[in-house]
Every structure is written in structure tokens, then in C-alpha cells.
């Protein structure tokens with residue numbers, strides 16, 4: 001990717017080894033530079049370690065070794081809540097909203113990390129971006145459809161005005177129409193200047209909106225390049241099978 005398209009790194013990962021048990025790394029030495037304003041898809045077969053990589057960056061999985069920087073700040077080892085304050089938002093695949101609380105309460109809980117004077121303004125900004133949520137702010141989040149829940153989870157993450165937003169399979173369980181709506185929303189968020197990293201199983205839909213892609217296989221980066229053309233690239237199948245011997249960054 002050209003320097004013009006990626007002006008400065010929003011996130012830099014070097015030699016990242018991470019996993020749930022010290023002797024069993026799942027992420028096995030990942031190097032990754034994500035430019036400010038980039039919209040990156042992280043793809044790969046089941047069990048490749050995509051979610052684990054995302055969670056390790058977000059401070060939710062132990063880092064065994066390696067370096068992590070958000071902008072110019074070293075973030076390796078920082079707890080997840082501190083990362084949120086630093087501008088890194090993570091939307092998990094599941095349990096990303098409180099079903100028994102109202103939409104408004106879900107947003108208020110996230111807004112608590114902001115200075116009191118800014119909370120109301122940020123919540124109204126979220127409703128402006130997601131009018132369906134604004135119209136239903138007093139209903140329990142558990143009554144929302146799958147797509148609306150994903151929108152609420154996304155709105156919650158946006159409250160802190162992150163520089164980098166990582167989403168773990170936001171399309172899971174959604175109909176193709178809703179997947180399109182969720183991805184279009186992510187595109188809008190990206191166009192507003194947020195660096196978006198999308199972990200996805202839904203390869204074609206993800207590559208239709210993202211600008212760049214990374215393929216992970218067995219905890220290692222096997223491909224990094226533009227999203228355009230990758231969905232129809234015959235080498236993609238080989239990458240998913242771990243048989244691709246081409247460039248690895």
C-alpha cells in the first residue's frame with residue numbers, strides 16, 4: 001500500500017505472541033502496521049487466531065512477547081479499560097450489550113469513562129448516527145433485533161471517540177441484508193476518520209467494504225495487501241489452507 005493511502009500508523013504490532021496459556025501461543029509472531037484511517041479486514045480460516053489477535057491488541061488476552069503501539073503510545077500490557085481511554089475501542093462478538101438494561105442505560109454505562117460534561121453530548125451524537133436507537137432509547141436492549149444490537153454495541157464503542165475501532169465478527173448471526181447495513185455503518189465510521197479493523201468470517205462481504213486485508217493462518221500472517229481483487233484471487237483458498245508460500249506482509 002502506498003504511503004499516500006496510509007499516512008501514519010494508527011496501530012503498530014511487532015512480533016506479537018499471545019494466547020490463553022503460556023506454553024500454547026495462538027498468535028505466533030504477528031507484525032502489523034495499520035495506517036491512520038485504514039479500513040482493514042482480518043480474515044482466515046476457523047481457529048486461525050483472528051479473535052485472539054484482536055483480543056490481545058485490545059488487552060483481553062495475555063501477551064507473551066512483542067510490541068504494541070497505539071499511535072505513538074506503547075500499549076503492550078495495558079488493561080482493557082485503560083486502552084479504551086487511550087482511544088482503542090473493541091466490540092466483542094458476543095456479550096457486547098447489557099440485554100436487561102435500556103438502550104439509554106447501555107450508552108450511559110460506557111459514557112461513564114468520559115468527563116461528566118461530555119456524556120450527554122456524546123450520547124446524543126450516538127443517537128444522531130443511529131436514529132433507530134434514539135427513537136427507542138427507553139426499551140430494553142434485549143428486545144432489539146440482532147442487527148440493532150450490533151448497532152448498539154458499535155454505538156457504545158464510539159462514545160469515547162476512538163482513534164482505532166476493532167470489531168470481532170459483527171456479521172455473526174445476521175441476515176445478508178443486515179450484514180450489509182452493519183458494514184455500511186462501519187464504512188461511514190471509517191469515513192469520519194476512525195481506523196477500523198474488522199475481524200470477519202464473511203470474506204466477500206468484508207472485502208466489499210474494506211480497503212485492505214490481512215489473512216491469518218495458524219497464528220501467522222500469510223498475506224497483507226489491498227482488499228480489491230482478493231475475493232476473486234485464486235490464491236485466497238491456498239492462503240486459507242495455509243499452503244500459500246507468497247509474500248507475508
Ligand SMILES: Nc1ncnc2c1ncn2[C@@H]1O[C@H](COP(=O)(O)OP(=O)(O)OP(=O)(O)O)[C@@H](O)[C@H]1O
Nearest residue numbers: 020026044045046047048049050051052053200201
Ligand atoms: N478462551 C479460550 N481459551 C483457550 N483457548 C481458546 C480460547 N478462545 C479460543 N481458543 C483457541 O484459540 C484458537 C484460535 O481461536 P480464535 O477464536 O482466535 O480463532 P478464529 O480465527 O477467530 O476462529 P473463528 O473464525 O472460528 O472464530 C483455537 O484453537 C481456539 O480453540
